[in-house]
Amino acid sequence: MADRTALTGGPIPGTVLSIDAMGGDLGPAVVVSGMAKSLGKNPKLRFIVHGNQAELARLIERKRNLTGRCDIRHAAQAVRMDEKPGLVMRHGHDTSMWSAVESVRTNEAKVAVSCGNTGALMLMSMLRLRRIHGVNRPAIACLWPSRNPHGFNVMLDAGADIRADAKDLLQYALMGVSYARNGLDVSRPRVGLLNVGTEDHKGRAELKTAHDLIERAAPAADFRFIGNVEGGDLPSDRVDVIVTDGFSGNVALKTGEGTARLIRELLDEAFRYSPLSRIAALLAYTSLRRLSVRIDPRRVNGGVFLGLNGTIIKSHGSSDSTGVAAAIGLAARLAAADFTRHVSTRIADAEQAAATTIHADAENPQ
Amino acid sequence: MADRTALTGGPIPGTVLSIDAMGGDLGPAVVVSGMAKSLGKNPKLRFIVHGNQAELARLIERKRNLTGRCDIRHAAQAVRMDEKPGLVMRHGHDTSMWSAVESVRTNEAKVAVSCGNTGALMLMSMLRLRRIHGVNRPAIACLWPSRNPHGFNVMLDAGADIRADAKDLLQYALMGVSYARNGLDVSRPRVGLLNVGTEDHKGRAELKTAHDLIERAAPAADFRFIGNVEGGDLPSDRVDVIVTDGFSGNVALKTGEGTARLIRELLDEAFRYSPLSRIAALLAYTSLRRLSVRIDPRRVNGGVFLGLNGTIIKSHGSSDSTGVAAAIGLAARLAAADFTRHVSTRIADAEQAAATTIHADAENPQ
Structure with missing residues (x-):
């Protein structure tokens, strides 16, 4: 079986990541552990770590492989998970989250990772990094365990904005293609539009328009629209x-x-049901372990914010150190691929192509 | 463990169901087998069976327990699975589907079951049965395997209409409550509104309005809005x-x-992986079998069309005889509960209550 952890591939050359250490439900110790874990696969990473100076210094000291690889930036406050994004902005600039985004804005780090409040992180990222020229709505892309050889599919938008018009959906397609190429090594991604049936005429009006726009953009942007x-x-x-x-x-x-989650729990119950089934669970341990890894949500941890001048990765609020390490691995990979620049170029090319088409249409009226 | 097959409960007293025998992917033999199977649990059922007279007579003759329980209605044509609903209407009245709906319209049968083309079935049902007074959009309700003691939750709309405004969502709540009460024996159902977060202020404008409408309707309609x-x-x-x-x-x-489906396939792979895991699969056979039954989509087969003057059940196009029997079991249960009448009453009561509120608001302006 091919290595399904395509996301981590080989080691990534030295690169700097910005880490919000205070954001998650489990506190900074888990984040620092995740950083230490991620160095196993990418030994040349360096970190700018944002949060309480004294606490972070103590935690980092305990992890020997982090020595000399972390630059701590003190932030007096942390964004709470239940704070409304709008209210966070009142004390925003004192928080570890703000500081983490700031390191990307100033180009000190290529990618930032936070386990914090999604809404606040998106709002701060939009305000500080601003949208790529030509992008109307940023999106969050997530990875979906799949039967593909690379083990995952990309889905977007996973919840940055509850609305999207046809042009937004086209931009999601372009950004998603760029992500699949840089994050999953798929050279010519196949793009599909989520709908309630596969016939061309299905769905809401904006989906029919989006269908046409994406189909037309496919050859120039080198993807296949299915x-x-x-x-x-x-x-x-x-x-x-x-x-x-x-x-x-x-x-x-x-x-x-x-x-x-339901099926995993029912499976556990099934194997605890009788002495015989408990023996079976022991015998099948490695096989079940393989399945469990395959559908472990921690492996696909990391929603990527797309459409901004800088890449921000949202790790799950309740991530443990394995989850944080997965998000950092993804960040390292996207940083090494110079992902932000690829997305901007792709959007600019599409804008250019659309302008040319309009120009040509005007010169050659039907 | 409680009996999770709440849907079938005890035997249902004699009642007549209308069956479209020609609709599914697998042909009438599977439908007739499903009818025979369903008699095991509900021995007093009777059927009006629609389709090719000669073929059906031959198939029914082979199943001894169906003797004397079937009334065959000849229909020269069948709706194809890939036909567009609008085009079906041109030859609609010659089809087994049309004939099956007709038996409900004329009150010969209380509920009809078809494995055919969903869009065509919905369009025919709407045209022939018409909507309940006060209902704007009919909905399809489906059952979802859940951790609840009765084993399922009700979700609607599963795809009758791609749009729904706030008032439609309120009607879905009322119809869903009626279904949970009559189909699952939940006396005071808990209703939730699907959204992208649990806070009250989340989501699109129509969802905020629907939130208020459903909350207000809950006491009179005797459900809990969560x-x-x-x-x-x-x-x-x-x-x-x-x-x-x-x-x-x-x-x-x-x-x-x-x-x-993906997890089930990965689980199968895991157990075929090595000789040891194959032995494990044998030992855990009963436990895995129990899990497999619990998440078997055939057990929850049957989307119920709600909001029409008559109850129509759409069985999955690729249903085997077990799936067809499950859909017929559900039909029997809803027929015995006089489900259509309950839904109409509930909608009428809500219309009445809304009118009273408007009247009261007008007399006591704030």
């Missing part, structure tokens, strides 16, 4: 990038996670 | 009825099915 896909295709191997609005994307993501 | 729920709550035990528009509902349904 048309409409359905919820059942999210884990399939017929598509690499699934495009949808943030409402449907969020519902799909949480439904998929909830279904996987 | 507010917003997320995709992860679909299989949970904190809610019984999940209300959403047909686009999100369809995406969620297919995402959940796709995720469950």
Whole structure:
């Protein structure tokens, strides 16, 4: 079987990442552990770590492999998980989250990682990094365990914005293609538009328009458009990038996670049911372990904010050190690929192509 | 463990169901087998069976327990699975589907079951049965395997209409409550509104309005409104009825099915991986079998069309005889509960209550 952890590949050359150490539910110790863990695969990483100076210095001292690899930036406050994004802005500039985004804005770090409040992180990132020229709505891209050889599909928007018009959906397609190429090494990604049926005429009006826009953009942007896909295709191997609005994307993501969690729990129950089934569980240990790794949500930890002048990765609020390490591994990979620049170029090219088409249409009226 | 097959409960007293025998992918033999199977649990059922007279007579003759329980109605044509609903109407009245709906319209049967083309079935049902007075958009309700003691949650709309405004969502709540009460024996169902977060202020404008409308209707209609729920709550035990528009509902349904299918396949692979894991699979056979039954989509087969003057059940196009029998079991249960009448009463009461509120508001302006 091929190595499914395509995300981590070989070691990444020296690069600097910005880490919000105070954001998650489990506190900075877990984040620092995750940093130490991630060095195992990418020994040349360096970190700018944001949060309480004294606490972080103590935690980092305990992890020998972090010595000389961390630059601590003191931040007096942390954004709480339940704070409303708008209210956070009142004391925003004193927080570790703000400081972490700031290191990306000033180009000291290429990518920032935070386990904090998603809404606040998105709002801060938008305010400080600003949108790429030509992008109307930024999106959050997530990875979906799939039957594809690289082990994952990309889905976006996973919930940055509850609305998306046809042009937004086209931009999601372009940004998602760039992510699949740089994050998953898929050279010519297949793009599908999430809908309630696969026929071309299906769905809401904006989906029909988006269908045409994405189809037209495919040759120049070097991806394949396979048309409409359905919820059942999210884990399939017929598509690499699934495009949808943030409402449907969020519902799909949480439904998929909830279904996987239910089955995992029922499976555990099944194996605890009788002495015989407990023996069976022992015998099947390695096989079940392999399955469990394959569908472990921590492996796909890291929603990537796309469409901003800088790459921000949102790690799950309840991430443990394995989850944090996965998000940092993804950050390292995207930083090494100079991902932000690729996305900007792609959007600029598409804007250019659209302008040329309009120009040509004007010169050659039908 | 409680009996999770709440849907079938004890035997249902004699009642007549209308069966479209020609609709599914697998042909009439599977449908007739399903009818015979369903008699095991409900020995007093009688059927009006629609389709090719000669073929059906031959198939029914082979199943001894069907003798004297079937009334065959000849229909020269069948609706194809890939026909566009609008085009079907041109030859609609010659089809087995049309004839099956007709038996409900004329009150010969209380409920009809078809494995055919969903869009065509919905369009025919709407045209022939017409909507309940006060209902704007009919909905399709589906059952979702859950941690609840009765084993399922109700979700609607699963894809009858890609749009739903606030008043439609309120009606879905009322119809879903009626379904949970009559189909799952939940006396005071808990209703949740599918959204991208649980805070009251989340989501699109129509969802905020729907939140208020449903909250206000809860005491009179005797259900509990628990507010917003997320995709992860679909299989949970904190809610019984999940209300959403047909686009999100369809995406969620297919995402959940796709995720469950992927895990089931990975589990099979895991147990075939090595000689040791194959032995483990043998030892854990009963436990795994129990799990497999619990998440078997055939057990929850049957989308119920709600909001029409008559109850129509859409069985999955690729249903085997077990799936067809499950859909017929559900039909029998709803027929015995006089389900259609309950839904109409509930909608009429709510219309009445809304009118009274408006009247009271007008007399006591704030």
